Amino acid sequence: MTSQKLSFPRQHARTQRFTLGAPRAFTVSPDGTRVVFLRSDSGTDRTNRLRVLDTRTGEERVAADPEALLGGSAEKLSPQERARRERVRDGSAGIVGYAVDDAVELAAFALSGKVYVAELSAGTARALPVPGPVIDPRPSPDGRLVAYVTRGALRVVGAQGDGDRAVAEPEDPNTSYGLAEFVAAEEMSRYRGFWWSPESDRLLVARVDDSAVQRWWIADPAHPGSRPAEVGYPAAGTANAEVRLFVTDLDGGRTEVVWDRDRFPYLARVHWSAHGAPLLLVQARDQRSQLHLAVDTESGATRTVHADEDEIWLDLFAGVPAWAPDGRLVRIADEGGARVLSVGDRLLTGPRLHVVSVLDIGDSDILVSATAGGKAPDPETGQTHVYRVNELGVERVSEGVGVHSAVRAGGVTVLVSASPEHPGSVVRVVRDGRRIATVANLAQEPVLTARVRLTEGGARRIPCAVLLPTNYVESDGPLPVLMDPYGGPHGRRVVAAHNPHLTSQWFADQGFAVVVADGRGTPGRSPGWEKAIRDDFVLTLDDQVDALHALAERFPLDLSKVAMRGWSYGGYLSALAVLRRPDVFHAAVVGAPVADWRLYDTHYTERYLGDPAARPEVYADNALVTDEGLSRPAGTVRPMMIVHGLADDNVVVAHALRLSSALLSAGRPHEVLPLSGVTHMTPQEQVAENLLLLQVDFLRRSLGLPRA
Template sequence: MTVSYPRLAARTLRFTLGIPRNVTVSPDGATVRFIRTHDGVTRTGQLWEHDVATGRETVLVDPAELLGDAGEQLSAEERSRRERSRESAAGLVGYDVDATGRWACFALSGALWAVHLGAGAVSALPSVGAVIDPRLDPTGRHVAYASGGSLRVVGVDGSGERALVSPQTDTEVWGQAEFIAAEEMDRHRGFWWSPDGTSLLVERFDDAPVQTWHVADPEHPERQPVSQRYPAAGTPNAEVTLWHVGLDGSRTEIVWDRDGFEYLGRVTWTRHGAPLLQVLSRDQKRSQVLSVDVTTGATSVLRTLASDTWVELTSAPRWTPAGRLVTVEAGDAWQVVVDEAPVTPPTWQVRSIVETFDDCVIATASDDPTQVQVVRLGFDGSVTPLTEGAAVHGAVVGGPTTVISRSGLDVVGTTVTVHRDGADPTSVGVVSEPAPLEPRVTMLEAGEIGIRTAVLFPRDHQPGSVRLPVLMDPYGGPHAQRVLSSARAFLEAQWLADQGFCVVVADGRGTPGRGPAWERLVHEDFAGVTLDDQVTALAAVAEAYPDDVDISRVGITGWSYGGYLSALAVLKRPDVFHVAVAGAPVTEWRLYDTCYTERYLGDPAQQPEVYDRNSLIPMAPLLERPLMLIHGLADDNVVAAHTLRLSSALLAAGRPHTVLPLSGVTHMTPQEVVAENLKLLQVQFLKEHLA
């Protein structure tokens, strides 16, 4: 039986199952460990080991053997954590290794497990409640984990299990990242071990100030709605503090100007110096990098960052082995700064730091916004690319060994290669499901500002044979880049094109890859800038392919911010866009969270006109084109109220539209049947209205 592309994409998690992930390298560089599923359709991750000298791969942990017929059970807290990190896999989805390379630990089905890496022995450790985010101390003697609002610790030999800190109220939580940190700051951890393994820095948050929302399941009216603390724009956040907690029970609060810098953005603690924090003001226009004295809890300001728009949280500040401070900051480009001095040229956009040395950093960076390379950035200003070509690369470094991942335009798939000084490279096995199609992507630079645009025609299209309807397929907003030199990134776009469209994917102003000035051009103007850039990209495609596209038939589809942009397009520019499918759209920014929304649009109490200008609700009477709204009713990120409010406004204005509610579906749609039928219904709707 032939499986449709949408169903196969859902089954394989967009063809990511079977690709090594969570890669770590042993301190001596001799062993590479990673999580990988058994094949390209099984969601259960296993822990594997790759011997660098021989290339031999061995399964260290197989969840099926540990759990047997009982199968995996997830707590509500773990399901929420995975929703924040957009994690759809099962089994092992994370693990931790101590600095000695002797032990690993992981959570599985709510229980705590340890692996003696030398012997390959796996054992369950005593634990209480559902285990979340276990971490080994660097010396390999203890494991700390979060559970039930407490932070607990146990010896790797199973001794001394106990709570280090526990909540005093139902809204207090220790050792976990609060909703805003995990959803919008890309910080998913809530505790950090000291280098000597005798104490930890531990986040404590209290959700008491945060308003309570209720997410109901209309398909099951007999069930109680799920109560959720949701910090919508302009409302209180959780109260977040940081504490130094000793294994002996001692506790000291870390002190900084929390009134001026509400957000705890980054934390690092290594053997090269005192702990480092990066804190951020509520309006996100000011940030400080702080050094912590764990004995007293006092902090010292090392760097102060400011912006008229916002300060972006990038790679966490860190020390070099020699004790120099390294940060990634906004200048003419995203640049490495060492002891307050920029050391990288503006021709490269630094994306993330991989590893820090005395005279350089290994980083991912771009000199072409569609490509990501691994580079050596010398503190003398030198740049030495370690990878090349039209591809997206990543890296992990351990001792003399570097592991490079590559996903390019030339081949559909990902390779993982191990490079060790003085040895021939070896490959880590990739067992992902082969993609049933090969994207044919053409890259354009649209308009005077060179909007990076990908164009895909049906694979059987003969140039000049027929003028096809155009389907714009954007995300289009901050923090997400679609136009990258990776064939796998365009599999769905190619499938859509094969349904009879010219598919256009464009990264306009505000998207990553082009530097701080480019990203900040959306400040206070989602509804103007991001939509204008989609129109510009469409015009460029029409000019490049006058005999192949019909711009009297233009559709647009997207999810999340892309859903907002799609609905906006038919509301504001019906002269250009003729039909839209908007999935999980943010329709009223006052209903979205504090950190994301206030970063770009400010405080709704102080700037209500900015929110009104960017909201879709006041535009409802303008609708004159077909619009399908899709929303998961269990979505706790962009709640279903967004779609329901826009639908009510459209109904009040007498504007016909289509609403497709998805019962039990969150912001992700990994279920095979739902994903398949959802795509087929969208294509049918678009075809009907672009015929």
């Protein structure tokens, strides 16, 4: 096989971290006869095709092929579509997302700026004659219409291409209808801005006005003739976009939805189903209070269904809030130190489960994703399972050690399972507990095997993963250590799956003992574990140190040669390690770090650190560059390699430049590796491959290790 001739860095880059060829984005028809999903044709093919699996026969067919629909022409992406894909971190091509009607008979998707629809039973697909470039087309529940956004306007067209018209048009260049604002897409996981009524006769439409949002310019210094891109970036303490919501008729008539937007400016979730009135979740800017609101679609008035308060912060969860079929509110709540499933006024789970998301709400049960709650025992480290929950109890659906997720409808469940023992994931289609089909995974098999040991370290039982060189034997003695964390909010790295540890194993095979630790602030354990870092990100570094020292008692770790590498929050943590604890860490690879939290966005940063105007000392204490850190004696100055994409519009390159400038002023040695044309992702094959190789070279030089 050609893949066997590739080095791991090249294969890892070429396969986009082994995601190409893996099926994703599953939908099950309400009669259980069809499973719709996306997958490319191989482990190196970026072009996703829309596919349908017949659960009665197990046969699979292509419902929409981008190459055929485009006639072999290259795909063209608008700047808005590129920005949307950056928010969801999608580096693939072709059909990267789709939406369906209630019957799962009609699918709509955007391709090269145009609207396409596919009749899933008939197997036909076609473009609709509408203006573009198009964002986020979605069929009405009855399948007769398709709504879509173009140039900030929400439009509706018949599924046969007839009757195209605008239902909401922007008043000026700073307003848009039907799109999610930056912080909603980047931080709230709300990627859409319009929602169909169950009767297909109206829509809820978000209006975004970002005229008050400060403007930044993202330049490409490698191409000085190119004009910088202007972006509205709501940095901590500055103005957010104004978001309003309208009940909008198909003829353009509209009624504004009214709530206290001054107190609750964040529109975090919208749910509209046949089981009740439209349901909103709105948050205060400090995210310590939120309201679940039911909307009167005739008057636009709202009533409070439930209110939440938390003295630290309130989290957002996938799949909720929503109505159960009997009209009760389904939500995930932090109660009694546990994260639990609540239906109406009843808590259906307890402290033994830490509920992560709601996957499906059925007539007699609710399907959830959850981890072991509280202080999980060592055997449960890194696992996520699927459970059926109702008032009679809790039943685990997924089997075996691993990370599991699911989609369900029509009595059919699609279970996606990854384990530490095998690469990739297995997709099983199950009815009544019996497998009726398997969805093929065409991702390449890695040229190396991750040999991960999942364990815990320190008095706080910090979840850890340890990887040693493939051929390591005890007589080889202690190994230089590479800490390889994300280590912060939203990012769980210690998981009971194979592929997430492949890069760590590759670094281990270069002669390191690699340690991944999920300290306080990381998800999946308990609300208290996540919220311990309020006002103090340095706690995440303390846990890395504690895990390192605890594991050194059981594993061959040479504590005289310890480095850390990371990206994004992991990059911040790596820089923090050598600046604050040079007694422990001797070198760092610092990828896309947040050097100054005043330059990061509102919804994320203010949740953890508050308002920078009211609490400047908190921001100063958590910044990378402090007088204390820069005044270390010369003997404790540690080398760092700072890596940053110049096109990054999430963690802008100003962070790396300001960090480098401060280090230079203090006479501290460091290297800067600018990545031209690279965003917060690094999907470019050559860049991703060489970035791994350059990191190893830097680590060897910095720790005084021989070159390979």
